[in-house]
Amino acid sequence: MKWSARLVFFFMLIITQVVVVKALAQQATQKYYNAKNQHYYSKKHQAYYDSLMKMNYDRVFPILGDKVYKKGFDIPFPIGVMINNFWGNQDMALSNLKIGVRTPDTTLGPADMSEVIVFSKVNAKVYNINTRVDVWVLPFLNVYGLLAYLPYASTEVNLAEPVELSSKPEQSGWTWGLGLMGAGGLGPVWIQADYNFTWSDMQLLTNKVFTQILGFRVGHVIKSKVDPQKNFSIWVGAMGIFLNNETKGEVSLSEALPDVPQEKIDEIKQSYSSWYEKLSPTGKKVADEIVQRLQDRLDGRPKGETYILYEMDKAPKSKWAGVIGAQYQFNKRWQLRAESNCIGKDRFSVLLSINYRFLGFKKR
Structure with missing residues (x-):
């Protein structure tokens, strides 16, 4: 049923943001190369790392940045702006469903329909564009804000009972939020943990959706032999999505249900005997009113706009999924990266992004 599908799509925007790749930590593992590896690197590398250790770092962020450079670490420029394009799909689980109806004359419900309505599969697909602005406050701590727009989100809902129905609605919306990321090096790898929280405002929801995302990644930086600022990074990890379960809204x-034929209406009426008595008195009135409004519309005698009211709990079918990713760094200002939720079941996503970083304000 289309109204229920609308509620489900929102989950993906989170992966958007969500799902933003956090490989900014990668350069934190690039310690000054030791003497036994000097034959591998060019003289350009040696001059570059020597200059880092000798320079007078005069920027506000990251705090303690001057001490880190003097110890031989090459860290990212402190401020970044990232533009991300995201596509993904996720299977969802719905429960505790309540349905009501609002007409020009009356409002009925919402009434509990969880004993009657059974979904066989709910799958949401989304495309979004998001922007993230971040600051390395400390060499190991990144703080960021994000804003995402979803120009397209569709949800395919397959109803198994009391009758078989399928729908694929579409809508758009906005998401915004804040996050923290901690990162550091451990031998030849970098390790990163990320937490963010967002609010989503969607067309067909009366309440904003609050979502929390927790991610862990472990990666390795492959340095260029020619240019000390160029490198290629790869990583694996896991990401979990946790959101407030309750959803409320209404849809016309x-x-x-834009195209319900007479055969389907007759099927609903004929199936009354198998589920109608399970409903509360209010639930029966809601069901009767919806079926009658469908019949009136089909007969060419609509009685004003009718709205379906709904309340339900929803969650990703699988809260956790594995990720893989890679990034190419052209220099310390420009990076291009990709990441995918493709390890596990019930979720798949692809993220492509470009990141620009700069030094920011000088100390007074």
Whole structure:
């Protein structure tokens, strides 16, 4: 049923943001190369790292940045702006479903329908564009804000009971939030942990969706032999999505069920005996009103716009999924990266992004 599908899509925007690749930590593992590896690197590398250790770092962020450079570490420029393009899909689980109806004359419900309505599969697909601005406050701590726009989100809902129905609604919306990331090096790898929280405002939801994302990644930096600022990074990890379960909203009957033929209406009426008595008195009135409004519309005698009211709990079918990713760094200002949620079941996503970094304000 289309109205229920609308509620599910939002999960993906999180992966958007969500799902933003956090490989900014990679350069934190690039310690000054030791003497036994000097034959591998060019004289340009030696001059570059020597200059880092000798320079007078005069920028506000990261705090303690001058001490880190003097110890032979090459860290990212402190401020970054990232533009991300994201596509993904996720299977969802719905429960505790309540349905109501609002007409020009009356409002009924919402009434509990969880004993009657059974979904066989709910899958949401989304494309979003998001921007993230971040600051390395400390060499190991990054703080960021993000803003995402979803120009396209569709959800395919397959209803198994009381009758088989399928729908694929579409809508758009906005998401914004904040996050923290901790990162550091351990031998030949870098390790990163990320937490962010967001709010989403979507067309068909009366409440904003609060979501929390937790991610862990472990990666390795492959340095260029020619240019000390160029490198290629790869990583693996896991990401979990946790959101407030309760969803409330309404959608017009014409949007939720736009093309219901007479055969399907007759099937609903004929199936009454198998589920109708399970409903509360209010639930029976809601079901009767919806079926009657569908019949009136089909007969060419609509009685004003009818709205389906809904309340439900929803969650990703699998909260955790594995990720793989890679990044090419052209220099310390420009990086190009990709990441995918493709390890595990019930979720798949692809993220492509470009990142620009700069030094920021000088100390007074």
